[in-house]
Structures are given as C-alpha cells and as structure tokens.
Amino acid sequence: MEGGNFCCTLLIACCLSVWVTADQYKVYPILGVSGKDDVYAGAWISIFTGFSFFCLGVFGIIGLVSGNRLMVLLYLVLMLFVYMFECASCITSYTHRDFVVSNPNLVTKQMLTFYAAPTAQGRELTRMWDRIMMEQQYCGTSGPMDWVNYSSTFRTFYPEVVSPWPFLCCKRDPNFVILSQEGCRIGHVDYINNKGCFDHIGHAVDSYTWGVSWFGFAILMFTCPVMLVAMYHYTTL
C-alpha cells in the first residue's frame, strides 16, 4: 500500500517536471541568455530522478516481499544515489529562481542590454519581449520609464525624440493598429501601456520553481522515513 502511494507520487513528480520543461509561458530565453538555466536543469533532473524513484520503488517492493537481502541492499544504495540528485535539483532550481526574479534588476538589465541588439541572443530576447509586451499588453520590466531612465542598446538605435520606447508599448485597437502614435510617443496614459512585465515573468518562473523545488522537497521529506523503515527491515532479514 505504502509502496503503491509512493510510486504514484513519483509519477506525478515526473509529469510536473515535464510541464516545467515544456515552458508554456515561454520565458526560457530570460534564463538561457543569463548563462545559467538551472530552473530548467532542475526540471530535467527531476524528470529522470522521478522516473528512477518509480522504478526503484517497484524494485524495492519486490525485494522486500521476496526477502532477498542483496536486492534490498542494492535498492537502498541506489535510492540514496538518486536522492542526492533530487536534492541537488531542488536546491539549484530555487537558488537560480532567487537570482533571476527576486528583484527586477537582473531582468531589467538584460532587457536593456539585449533588446534590439543584432546578435543571435539579442534577436531571441527581442522576439520574446515583443511577444510578451504585445500579448499581455505590458511595457518594459517595471514600465515604459525603464527605457527613458536608463541607457540601452535600443537607445543607440533609436533617438529618444523619435521613439522613447518600443512602439509595442502603445495601446492598440482589436486589429492591432496603434491608437495614436504621437500620444504613445509622448507617453499619454490613454495611449501607452503603463504596467511592466515583471509580475508576469516572475509569476512564470515562480510557478516552475514551486513545481520543481517545493514538490521535490515534499517528495524527499516523505521518502526519507520510507527509506529509514526499509533500512530497519533490511536488518531484520
């Protein structure tokens, strides 16, 4: 019974990690361009550890039922090994989430450096920001003033008089036609999207991290007593 519950939990963990890897919010470029993508690495690791836990769970049940000492010993050693990997995945995933979205500075600096840059990373990030700004009707990280208060790659290509911020920040009608280009250019509140994308990005990265880190943590806390009980059973064999 206990083993059955155990196996189900681990399959759920596997599925959750697959969801994270699929990245429905499509915010991977922010993490990828920063040079480290540990939130996703954590998800990949937990797919494999989840599946490994499942297989080992089945193996452990067979070993305990049949009373074979060697099988149970092998089960314990392999479980410990997989446990270490899962621990690593939880911790690095959470640490990287802290690094990226605990405050807007990293995301803002990345946006100002890479948006409109002609490099491959720049193009990828520009595409991602354009999509988020257009779909969610936000502008910049904390708002349009990011583009005015700080120097940026965008500023080197477009003078402030011509385009203080990307015109994707402008309010549009249902046909995606800009309501008033002049109004958007000078920052009239009826013609420009004032809210920043940081909440949306933070929410996406947080959801992934909660799935990988906290759920993984819960599984490990549950697995620890299960393994201690298995160790006790081993001594009685």
Add this chain to the structure above:
Amino acid sequence: GASPWPMAEGSVTGPSNLHFNLLLDFNISTPPGLLTPAFAESLLVAVPPCQFTGANANIRHFTAPPCRSRRYVLSVGDSNDGFTVTRLDAYQVTGLIPGQTYSISYSIPNKDHSVSSSNTITMQTLQRELASSCLMARSGGMVVITVLLSIAMFLLLVGLIAVLVIAGRK
C-alpha cells in the same frame, strides 16, 4: 500675409539666465495625462491658455528666437465619426542634455502691442543612468530547503552505514 492670430514666442534658457517677469499674466500648467513631462533629452510644456489663441484651441504659429534646441508643437487627439477630441496640446522642447535644469517661460505679444508673459517654471531632464544589477536577495525558502535536505541526507547516510555495520556483524 499677416496672420489674424497673435504670434507667440516661447523661450527657453539654460540654468545661468533666469527671466524675471514682474507682470505675470498666466501660469504655465503641467500638461495633463502624461506619464512624465520630462524625458532625458526633451521636455513637454503645456501651451498657453486658450484666451491667447482665439475661439478654437489650436495654436497656429510659434516663432522662436534662434536657439540650439528644436521644438515641436504636439496635438494628440482621437478622431471618431467626424468628431475630433483633443486630449493634449503641448510643446516639446528637444535637443536637451540629460540631468540638466532648465527654466521655461512664455512671452506673448498681443494685438494691442502689449506683451503677456507667464511665470517661469524650472524643469529638470532625467539623468540617464546605467542599469545596475544589485545584489540578489536570498529568500527564506532557499535556506529552509537547503537546511532540511542536508539534515535528511545526513540521516540517510548515517542510517545506511549503521545498517551495513549491523548486518555485517550478524
């Protein structure tokens, strides 16, 4: 030919010269509905009130003394079903330097050859900074996870070693 509308002059001076106008006929207001009237390289100033421009609210002419900065008259509005609703008329002074303070005033010659003048307002252009990435915050969740998982790993390692020793003695 001569324009039926009065001509208005806008003048902008740098921080060293201030206009002292003892007769203030009107005050310059802040243009409404803007995110910010001050950018890093330009400033937005409300146009003089309607009494100076006649029945409709359009400014027809601006002549300016020669100056390094360039100016735009802005008129932002919606056009729906033949009605034009003007949301904002403002004057954008461009070609400015980030992080500088500027003094702005209007002096408008009237039809009876008198001059109407406004108060002097000071506006500062934004300082364009380099984006800095501050130290990241460490959250409590990370500390909790790390501590508890370390303890669990330690317990399991100790348990396994103990079990091997006990089983070896049997």
